[in-house]
Amino acid sequence: MSGTKDMNLTLKIWRQKDQKSSGKMVDYKVNGISPDSSFLEMMDVLNEGLISKGEEPVEFDHDCREGICGMCSLYINGEAHGPDRAVTTCQLHMRKFKDGETITIEPWRAKAFPVLKDLKVDRSSFDRIQQAGGFISVNTSGNTQDANATPISKDNADKAMDAATCIGCGACVATCKNASAMLFVGAKVAQYSLLPQGQVERKDRVLNMVKQMDLEGFGNCTNTGACEVECPKGISLENIAIMNREYLKASLTKEE
Amino acid sequence: MKTSIARKVSMALSALFLMVFLLQHFAINITSVFSSEIFNDLSHFMGTNFAIQYIMQPILIFGVVFHFVMGFILEIKNKQSRNIKYVKNNGGANSSWMSRNMIVSGFLILTFMGLHFYDFWIPELKTKFIEGDWTGMIEGEKGLRYFAELQHKFVSPIRVGIYCVAFVFLSLHLLHGFSSAFQSVGANNKYTRALSKFGVAYAILIPLGFIVIALFHHFNHC
Numbered sequence: 001m002s003g004t005k006d007m008n009l010t011l012k013i014w015r016q017k018d019q020k021s022s023g024k025m026v027d028y029k030v031n032g033i034s035p036d037s038s039f040l041e042m043m044d045v046l047n048e049g050l051i052s053k054g055e056e057p058v059e060f061d062h063d064c065r066e067g068i069c070g071m072c073s074l075y076i077n078g079e080a081h082g083p084d085r086a087v088t089t090c091q092l093h094m095r096k097f098k099d100g101e102t103i104t105i106e107p108w109r110a111k112a113f114p115v116l117k118d119l120k121v122d123r124s125s126f127d128r129i130q131q132a133g134g135f136i137s138v139n140t141s142g143n144t145q146d147a148n149a150t151p152i153s154k155d156n157a158d159k160a161m162d163a164a165t166c167i168g169c170g171a172c173v174a175t176c177k178n179a180s181a182m183l184f185v186g187a188k189v190a191q192y193s194l195l196p197q198g199q200v201e202r203k204d205r206v207l208n209m210v211k212q213m214d215l216e217g218f219g220n221c222t223n224t225g226a227c228e229v230e231c232p233k234g235i236s237l238e239n240i241a242i243m244n245r246e247y248l249k250a251s252l253t254k255e256e
Numbered sequence: 257m258k259t260s261i262a263r264k265v266s267m268a269l270s271a272l273f274l275m276v277f278l279l280q281h282f283a284i285n286i287t288s289v290f291s292s293e294i295f296n297d298l299s300h301f302m303g304t305n306f307a308i309q310y311i312m313q314p315i316l317i318f319g320v321v322f323h324f325v326m327g328f329i330l331e332i333k334n335k336q337s338r339n340i341k342y343v344k345n346n347g348g349a350n351s352s353w354m355s356r357n358m359i360v361s362g363f364l365i366l367t368f369m370g371l372h373f374y375d376f377w378i379p380e381l382k383t384k385f386i387e388g389d390w391t392g393m394i395e396g397e398k399g400l401r402y403f404a405e406l407q408h409k410f411v412s413p414i415r416v417g418i419y420c421v422a423f424v425f426l427s428l429h430l431l432h433g434f435s436s437a438f439q440s441v442g443a444n445n446k447y448t449r450a451l452s453k454f455g456v457a458y459a460i461l462i463p464l465g466f467i468v469i470a471l472f473h474h475f476n477h478c
Binding site: 012014025075077078079083104106109110111112175177178179180182210211213214217218219220221222223224225226229230237238240241242243244245247248251 | 259260261262263264265330333334336337338339340341342343344345346347349350351352355356358432435436439440441442443444445
């Protein structure tokens with residue numbers, strides 16, 4: 001905690017021209033940062049300074065800036081979404097840092113998340129995993145049944161809701177020493193497998209999503225639990241166990 | 257073994273099998289602290305029983321080889337999944353040293369197993385399968401040879417030291433490996449917390465027991 005005094009910081013930021021270029025860490029100074037500002041607002045101050053000097057601003061992903069959309073990323077001082085817990089980078093406040101501190105800012109690092117520019121990465125591999133089975137096919141021709149008309153046990157509804165809070169930011173991949181996407185895929189598989197509406201495609205879903213996950217080049221989960229700790233939505237490791245069970249059951253019982 | 261989950265589950269099943277074997281190994285070895293006769297009898301039974309020698313032993317060898325080969329394959333694949341490393345990574349903020357360094361503790365255990373095989377398993381194979389001596393008797397004397405051989409190996413303080421260090425790494429490996437194996441096979445439920453506590457007890461007590469056995473024979477050898 002640094003109180004209310006404005007902060008002067010040194011930033012070590014990964015700069016990379018484009019996907020094909022090799023990048024490097026570049027040092028910047030930012031002064032007069034309010035401890036109550038968010039991390040992305042601090043980045044805005046940096047970029048305003050760079051633009052006013054005629055330099056190229058640092059590119060980074062962001063959208064809603066209220067922890068909902070899953071767009072913001074950044075590996076800050078060696079942790080996904082920075083040192084705070086259960087927050088995205090846009091919800092991270094500068095009071096978590098000390099005046100005069102040097103902050104290292106890097107993009108998510110994974111073969112399946114190639115850097116597009118500076119701190120921006122391509123997370124479309126998550127989209128392709130979702131497209132492989134992370135959905136429920138419903139008749140939308142006008143006679144769709146109201147979801148509330150289908151009885152669901154409270155326990156399963158709660159677990160499915162917890163899994164559904166995954167915003168697909170990729171912090172789990174970024175923080176995992178193996179760049180594994182199993183927390184993300186586990187949350188999506190668990191969410192649908194716990195709901196009555198998800199039963200029809202249950203086996204195909206887990207088999208196809210895991211297959212796509214492997215095709216994208218994510219690593220193998222070794223249960224370090226780092227993903228659960230760094231996840232801004234607190235997605236539980238239990239979802240990975242559910243996915244493992246779903247996968248085993250589907251593999252053993254799926255008819256060709 | 258085509259998918260990441262299949263590899264993960266197979267790794268866990270081989271680990272569970274090896275943990276059961278380790279418990280059985282400890283149960284027999286600890287008798288050497290209390291009774292040379294019981295230890296000799298149990299060792300002779302294990303060393304000459306057909307089912308153990310020709311069915312369980314090959315399964316055990318397969319389990320050991322599979323576990324470390326798959327461990328190295330997973331390590332290589334996982335390294336390839338992050339082609340550019342972070343400049344700064346604070347792994348200690350979100351995970352245990354043991355969980356992040358299973359390959360290190362595993363490799364050291366594997367190295368120790370080389371010494372352990374050189375000490376016990378290879379001479380045993382030589383005696384039985386090359387020399388054809390299945391009597392288990394000490395040459396020229398009455399009585400079974402196993403207890404005497406065990407004590408002889410723990411005379412050297414350097415060897416005892418290596419064994420003790422190896423058991424510390426075995427403990428570190430098990431501290432993550434026990435609960436990780438259950439998580440991998442999908443067992444994460446209301447019993448998980450109790451199972452994890454049991455796993456911590458297993459991971460500390462079994463290697464500690466092996467250390468006690470090694471030290472006991474070092475200080476009490478004939």
